[in-house]
Every structure is written in structure tokens, then in C-alpha cells.
Amino acid sequence: MLKITNVNKVFNAGTVNEKIALRNVNLHVKKGEFITVIGSNGAGKSTMMNMISGGLTPDNGSIQIDGKDVTRLAEHQRAGLIGRVFQDPMAGTAPNMTIEENLAIALGRGKRRTLGFGVNNQKRELFREQLKQLDQGLENRLKTKVGFLSGGQRQALSLLMATFTEPKILLLDEHTAALDPKRAQLIVDLTEKIVERYKLTTIMVTHNMEQALNMGNRLLMLHDGGIILDIPDEKKRTMKPQDLLRAFETARGGESFSEDRFLLT
Numbered sequence: 001m002l003k004i005t006n007v008n009k010v011f012n013a014g015t016v017n018e019k020i021a022l023r024n025v026n027l028h029v030k031k032g033e034f035i036t037v038i039g040s041n042g043a044g045k046s047t048m049m050n051m052i053s054g055g056l057t058p059d060n061g062s063i064q065i066d067g068k069d070v071t072r073l074a075e076h077q078r079a080g081l082i083g084r085v086f087q088d089p090m091a092g093t094a095p096n097m098t099i100e101e102n103l104a105i106a107l108g109r110g111k112r113r114t115l116g117f118g119v120n121n122q123k124r125e126l127f128r129e130q131l132k133q134l135d136q137g138l139e140n141r142l143k144t145k146v147g148f149l150s151g152g153q154r155q156a157l158s159l160l161m162a163t164f165t166e167p168k169i170l171l172l173d174e175h176t177a178a179l180d181p182k183r184a185q186l187i188v189d190l191t192e193k194i195v196e197r198y199k200l201t202t203i204m205v206t207h208n209m210e211q212a213l214n215m216g217n218r219l220l221m222l223h224d225g226g227i228i229l230d231i232p233d234e235k236k237r238t239m240k241p242q243d244l245l246r247a248f249e250t251a252r253g254g255e256s257f258s259e260d261r262f263l264l265t
């Protein structure tokens, strides 16, 4: 479903600020795989996600989604293939528009504008049905402006909007990190429910090792621009956060993981 081949990305090449963000990254993701991605600050996680979404173009190498070479396609040109939820609950929705208007935009994502983003009763019925699965009572608040919703409700709506049209790839960018533990758990449960229901191919970045181990069926660890660990489902299920830290140390030839955000989670 996703094939990243020999992708490199260097920022500010040839200057004193040169930074290698991705080093020869190769990744094949099968249809229906749910990958969790962890890595220290600056490891290259966001850069990798932005390469897949089209926000960044690789210096070399290629990216294929569902057999189509998208390496040089701009973000809007591949929007129909990708759903994305960001860390910031404000990022995925338009606060001054109502819930139904936001959903109408999500429904039209990747389609030609001429199809229209208007809301009719048929669409309203579909929206209500979809919103019910969030268990937030939002199906009765179609005309509420999204800016009035709580962070958790907005993130639940973002998740629904990102998956509405069953994208080829779902990108989750630390999408529970800004929420309190109770709301974060709600979004975790909802994510698992939606991913399972539509069998979505999913890549989720998280700083929470428990979450990385408990969710999904494959785990990647990035470090210094490269994938240093690729752990399959069977092995992942038996691991605890301490095992993950040890695996990192082994992969790095004894270097210990000194990332504060990791040790705190």
C-alpha cells in the first residue's frame, strides 16, 4: 500500500545549518497494517509523515501509494489518498464553520470542487450516522460551530473527518498528545474502532511507549533520520517499555536512550 524507497532529506544543504533529516529510508507497508512510530526529538518522524502527505518532497528516492508514484505530487494532489490527524486539536477542523460544514468539506476531499461542499438532508443523515460512533452526542449538534467543542470532541471529529472517505493511508501525528489522559484514552479507543472497522492502513507517531506497544501491529523506531528498529506484531506483543529501551541500546551499539519525553511516558 505504501512503498518508500531510498528516501533522503537534507535541510539547508551545504550551509552551517545543514541537517540530515532522513537517511536512505526504506519502508514497505502492507494494506491494513497499523504501524506505530516512536523516536527521540529530531529523529525524523514528522519529516517522514510530511513526505508521505506531500508537504515535503524527498531529495531523492521515491514514494508510492497503492501502486501510484506520488513522489512529485503536491499535497493537494494526493489529498484523496491520505487522511491525517495532527497533535493540535485546532489543526484538523475549521472553528468558524459548523460540524456539518466541516464534514461536508471532508466528504469532498480529493474530489473536484464542482461537486459542491453543500449540505443537504441526505448528507445530514450520513453525518448523523457517522457522528454517532463517536459517542459524543455530536449527531445532535450538526449546526454547532466547531470552535465551541472541547479539545477531545474536536480531535474525535478530526479523526472522523480524516477517515470519512476511507483513505488509502491514515497518518496520526501524536494525535492524543495534547489531551488529558481520559480524553486521550477515548481517542485511542475510537482510533482502534475506526481503523479496525475500515481496515485502514495506518501510521501513528507517538511519544508514549505504552501506546506504541499496545496499539497497532508493527512498531518502528526512528533515530537520527533512519529506521533503527522494525518490530513485528508477535514480538511487539511480548515487549514492555524497558524491552524497547534495551532494543534501542542494542541497535545503537550500547548508546543509551536519553530522551526525557520517552522516559516520562
Ligand SMILES: Nc1ncnc2c1ncn2[C@@H]1O[C@H](COP(=O)(O)OP(=O)(O)OP(=O)(O)O)[C@@H](O)[C@H]1O
Residues within 6 Å of the ligand: 011, 012, 019, 020, 021, 039, 040, 041, 042, 043, 044, 045, 046, 047, 048
Ligand atoms: N524545515 C526545516 N528546516 C530545517 N531543519 C528542519 C526542518 N524540519 C525539520 N528539520 C530538522 O530535521 C530533523 C528531523 O526533524 P523532525 O521534525 O522530522 O523530527 P521529529 O522526529 O518529528 O522530532 P519531534 O519529536 O521533536 O517532533 C531535526 O533535526 C529538525 O531540526
